[in-house]
Amino acid sequence: MGIVLFTITSAMTSTLSVPNPGIQDTHRCQLSPLAVPERLLLGPGPSNADxxxxxxxxxxxxxxxxxxxxxxxxxxxxxxxxxxxxxxxxxxxxxxxxxxxxxxxxxxxxxxxxxxxxxxxxxxxxxxxxxxxxxxxxxxxxxxxxxxxxxxxxxxxxxxxxxxxxxxxxxxxxxxxxxxxxxxxxxxxxxxxxxxxxxxxxxxxxxxxxxxxxxxxxxxxxxxxxxxxxxxxxxxxxxxxxxxxxxxxxxxxxxxxxxxxxxxxxxxxxxxxxxxxxxxxxxxxxxxxxxxxEEGLDARWQRHQQTAEKLWAGLEAMGLSCHVAQEFRLPTLTTVRVPDGVEAKAVAQQLLLEHNIEIGGGLGDLAGQVWRIGLMGANSYPEKVDTLLQALKQVLVP
Amino acid sequence: MGIVLFTITSAMTSTLSVPNPGIQDTHRCQLSPLAVPERLLLGPGPSNADxxxxxxxxxxxxxxxxxxxxxxxxxxxxxxxxxxxxxxxxxxxxxxxxxxxxxxxxxxxxxxxxxxxxxxxxxxxxxxxxxxxxxxxxxxxxxxxxxxxxxxxxxxxxxxxxxxxxxxxxxxxxxxxxxxxxxxxxxxxxxxxxxxxxxxxxxxxxxxxxxxxxxxxxxxxxxxxxxxxxxxxxxxxxxxxxxxxxxxxxxxxxxxxxxxxxxxxxxxxxxxxxxxxxxxxxxxxxxxxxxxxEEGLDARWQRHQQTAEKLWAGLEAMGLSCHVAQEFRLPTLTTVRVPDGVEAKAVAQQLLLEHNIEIGGGLGDLAGQVWRIGLMGANSYPEKVDTLLQALKQVLVP
The missing domain is CATH 3.40.640.10 (Type I PLP-dependent aspartate aminotransferase-like (Major domain))
Structure with a gap:
């Protein structure tokens, strides 16, 4: 890296009547075209889009x-x-x-x-x-x-x-x-x-x-x-x-x-x-x-509720429990209690890096105590629940 | 249009213990998939992207x-x-x-x-x-x-x-x-x-x-x-x-x-x-x-300057004049004086609707007095200048 002198051509003299300081290439990093991993976004958001x-x-x-x-x-x-x-x-x-x-x-x-x-x-x-x-x-x-x-x-x-x-x-x-x-x-x-x-x-x-x-x-x-x-x-x-x-x-x-x-x-x-x-x-x-x-609010809301209930049942079957009483639980986002002795962050990290699934950790008063699982929009389908539960089992009971 | 009753299924009773008011379909418009006209954006921005x-x-x-x-x-x-x-x-x-x-x-x-x-x-x-x-x-x-x-x-x-x-x-x-x-x-x-x-x-x-x-x-x-x-x-x-x-x-x-x-x-x-x-x-x-x-600032800046100078020469050849003295003119955006007797807005409208080219009108003190022509990024190339000048000629001298 270094200084590239800015070439003044006759075409440019009009805007460059004042001597310029020369272009620095210090921050000119050479990058490959964008490549982004494909994640299943089951955290608090963003969610995957259609x-x-x-x-x-x-x-x-x-x-x-x-x-x-x-x-x-x-x-x-x-x-x-x-x-x-x-x-x-x-x-x-x-x-x-x-x-x-x-x-x-x-x-x-x-x-x-x-x-x-x-x-x-x-x-x-x-x-x-x-x-x-x-x-x-x-x-x-x-x-x-x-x-x-x-x-x-x-x-x-x-x-x-x-x-x-x-x-x-x-x-x-x-x-x-x-x-x-x-x-x-x-x-x-x-x-x-x-x-x-x-x-x-x-x-x-x-x-x-x-x-x-x-x-x-x-x-x-x-x-x-x-x-x-x-x-x-x-x-x-x-x-x-x-x-x-x-x-x-x-x-x-x-x-x-x-x-x-x-x-x-x-x-x-x-x-x-x-x-x-x-x-x-x-x-x-x-x-x-x-x-x-096109889907309609009625169908959309029911889909979210049913998908969430499938998740809750699956978590319960694994011995995990939800943080919120069922009556007040969101269909879009579920907080799951982290079992004693399990390191919340490590589990989320493993899901992300080994299974390409993002879930969220706890914030504030709930930091380290819960995971946050979102099932929203294009992700609120039973097959996404299956994918998550399967991966979670592999991570928790290796 | 009208009211669709929100169906309460057994799966949903948990979140819907309070009677709900029913879904209104008043604003549920049925739309076709998105279709957007292709414009050459030569106004003050947005410009076309690569x-x-x-x-x-x-x-x-x-x-x-x-x-x-x-x-x-x-x-x-x-x-x-x-x-x-x-x-x-x-x-x-x-x-x-x-x-x-x-x-x-x-x-x-x-x-x-x-x-x-x-x-x-x-x-x-x-x-x-x-x-x-x-x-x-x-x-x-x-x-x-x-x-x-x-x-x-x-x-x-x-x-x-x-x-x-x-x-x-x-x-x-x-x-x-x-x-x-x-x-x-x-x-x-x-x-x-x-x-x-x-x-x-x-x-x-x-x-x-x-x-x-x-x-x-x-x-x-x-x-x-x-x-x-x-x-x-x-x-x-x-x-x-x-x-x-x-x-x-x-x-x-x-x-x-x-x-x-x-x-x-x-x-x-x-x-x-x-x-x-x-x-x-x-x-x-x-x-x-x-x-x-990848292009480099040097090449990028020269390209913009040269493309703008081509525009200025073309406008001049058509008998149009720029609002700003050449020394202080932007290579990215040119203000062109609207000739006497020409309605600025009608010309821009015609360019947009008949030629799919967007240029800008004047703002504030310059409202009605200038057009604003941008040649930026992916649009700062001689062929875009040719396209614009040709269309402008057709509109101004039909």
Whole structure:
């Protein structure tokens, strides 16, 4: 490696009137064309995508204001409404991964000084707390053990105690595998003039969600789990109640990239340029949502439930136990207790390197105590369960 | 359309103990598989990508902590350093489009109360002002006509007048097609204990950039222009001076998703989970950067310069004139004056719908006055110029 002098030709003198410092080749590494191992992704996400969905990305981008792209945007919005069971006009993917969509709901839902109550019973509750503080919220928390949901009574009591402007709950805690029942929570919130924000990252496309019936005001998700699309664009939605609050803000949204007052002008009828959209990922998301609509939510949800139950039965037959009570277990993500004397990390490593199967380890309070097994979208089929259980047996009982 | 009752089977009673409201099919539109027109993208971006690059996305994602993915991340970082001609340790793509990377430099480079001086001579200068204010900066501006760069003397005077903590300049203004010379600016800034932030969205991969030689402290770019990769991941870098400031912050970075104190733990040796990365786009970016290193910056920059000069000569031969003086013209993006009596929008529309060629219109002060023609990455070849000029002739002189 060393210095390559930058050749100044007559054609270039116009832009190179100032002597240039010479091109350094220090970081010019020579690489072979991309080669990526094929993994069966049975961790907390990303999950594998349908072949149709990844193939959709293998085409040239078009412009983010091309009439054909605007049609695509409308299709994505409409199908997202179906997936979430909402009529919200403001329903679109934000141009980032799930954490960006999480931040979008807080950035647009919170005004500095708001009291925000967060249900913390896992890693993503903690993240909501961290993010909400950055947007100037006075954050209060209600906590539960990692793996336990909140009861309606607990939530009601906390709402009365803290009188928040916004309550944030995680519908499907990716760190614990617990489902938070949401029936009735919206009513409690709205009786107290409080908005309801819900994390549906690990539930959308994989288990029952009725955003409007549950009166949810702000929700976000990701593309790479139940929707079975590669990560990089993330569903976001706001109810008319949340939009009304947005329109009455005294301060601008602190985050420019995720500012819904700007994004709505691009996704709505005005079509005002805001950012260059992640075009090829939007191709993929459109295909993933099309496949979901084709299958139908009813069939999709039942498939996920049945596949998960097969996993649970198989784990039990191996003498393993699930961390969450069956009533509150996610069909999309199962936390399995690591047996005494077994090193969790070594097992996951062996599955990955010897069997090309990815599963997740525990996070936070559950680090080292559980494995996290995802069966989502294109991976929620009985044969994937068989493949996993067989490999797991080989690793655990060699 | 209507209500489909959600069938409760025995397998599902565990998750559906509460009566559900029934699935609405209102938004369940039936779509055909994705079909996208093939466009020659000669606007301000996105540009077309090399076929190898788009094909790289057509594979399954792997995990964002998979050893194979960590290797890929290292490769991308190293090749980005080459592209930018920097040794900055903190050099990586942020998980969003160019505007996210722009916001990342401001969110991490500004502490509330900082004086930020922005050079405004186009649309993206205005955007920097808007974003910087949201991060609590006291923003001052220095302005120039749209299409004119700032002289070193003007910048020195403004630095002395405003004594900013940070100076933000646009190297290649996508709205005007003007190049901002940067030689000597870093020196002026550092003599005054000021950081230098530079927008290289339309310059990276298409024209000479020497980030370290120019003593730039914070820079950002995008993937879909000179790097010729689809949009969605965006290069970001910080010098050791900028990192030192980051480490001494009194307040947390206001933006969680783009917080470099968290991102560095994922991109650095610690490999702490922060967000789920846009895996497939990173495949594409790795390939785009590999192709750049293979071609070499010298050849790449010369190709862009020569292709642009061919365009300029062709436009002149048609009686059209460029908006920017040749000395400061970008090789990547040319602004062409719309002749009197010609409706700019109608011409662009006709090129798109009849010739499948996208060019851009004017923004802000230049709306209706110019077209913007990009020749970037895979589109910076003489035959693309011929195709465009031929189509333009047909549209203008039917």
């Amino acid at each position: 072949a149709t969905v990844v193939a959709a990305m293998n085409r040239q981008p078009i412009g983010h204001l091309d009439p054909a792209y605007l049609t695509l945007m409308d299709e994505v919005q409409e199908l997202l409404r179906y997936a979430w069971q909402t009529d919200n006009a403001m329903t679109y993917p934000v141009p980032g991964t799930g954490s960006a969509a999480m931040e979008a709901t807080l950035a647009n839902g919170i005004e500095p000084g708001d009291v925000v109550l967060v249900g913390v019973n896992g890693y993503f509750g903690h993240r909501l707390v961290d993010m909400a503080r950055r947007y100037g919220a006075e954050v209060r928390t209600i906590t539960q053990a990692w793996g336990q949901p909140f009861s309606l009574q607990e939530l009601e009591k906390a709402l009365d105690q803290h009188r928040p402007n916004l309550l944030a709950l995680v519908h499907a805690e990716t760190s614990t595998g617990v489902r938070q029942p949401l029936e009735g929570v919206g009513d409690l919130c709205h009786q107290r003039d409080c908005l309801l924000l819900v994390d549906t990252v690990t539930s959308l496309g994989g288990m029952p969600i009725f955003l409007d019936a549950w009166q949810v005001d702000l929700a976000y998700s990701c593309s790479q789990k139940g929707l079975s699309c590669p990560p990089g664009v993330s569903p976001f939605t706001m109810s008319s109640r949340a939009v009304a609050k947005l329109e009455q803000r005294q301060t601008p949204v602190a985050n420019w990239y995720l500012d819904a007052t700007l994004l709505r002008k691009y996704w709505g009828s005005e079509r005002v340029y805001h950012h260059t959209a992640p075009i090829n990922l939007t191709y993929a998301l459109r295909e993933a949502l099309r496949l979901l609509a | 076929a190898t690059v788009v094909a790289a996305m057509n594979r399954q994602p792997i995990g964002h902590l998979d050893p194979a993915y960590l290797t890929l991340m290292d490769e991308v970082q190293e090749l980005l350093r080459y592209a930018w001609q920097t040794d900055n340790a903190m050099t990586y793509p942020v998980p969003g489009t160019g505007s996210a990377a722009m916001e990342a430099t401001l969110a991490n480079g500004i502490e509330p109360g900082d004086v930020v001086l922005v050079g405004v001579n186009g649309y993206f200068g205005h955007r920097l002002v808007d974003m910087a204010r949201r991060y609590g900066a006291e923003v001052r501006t220095i302005t120039q006509a749209w299409g004119q760069p700032f002289s070193l003397q003007e910048l020195e005077k403004a630095l002395d007048q405003h004594r900013p903590n940070l100076l933000a300049l646009v190297h290649a203004e996508t709205s005007t097609g003007v190049r901002q010379p940067l030689e000597g600016v870093g020196d002026l800034c550092h003599q005054r204990d000021c950081l230098l932030l530079v927008d290289t969205v339309t310059s990276l991969g298409g024209m000479p950039i020497f980030l370290d030689a120019w003593q730039v402290d914070l820079a950002y770019s995008c993937s879909q222009k000179g790097l010729s990769c689809p949009p969605g991941v965006s290069p970001f870098t910080m010098s050791s001076r900028a990192v030192a400031k980051l480490e001494q912050r009194q307040t947390p970075v206001a933006n969680w998703y783009l917080d470099a104190t968290l991102l560095r733990k994922y991109w650095g040796s610690e490999r702490v989970y922060h967000h789920t990365a846009p895996i497939n786009l990173t495949y594409a970016l790795r390939e785009a950067l590999r192709l750049l290193a």
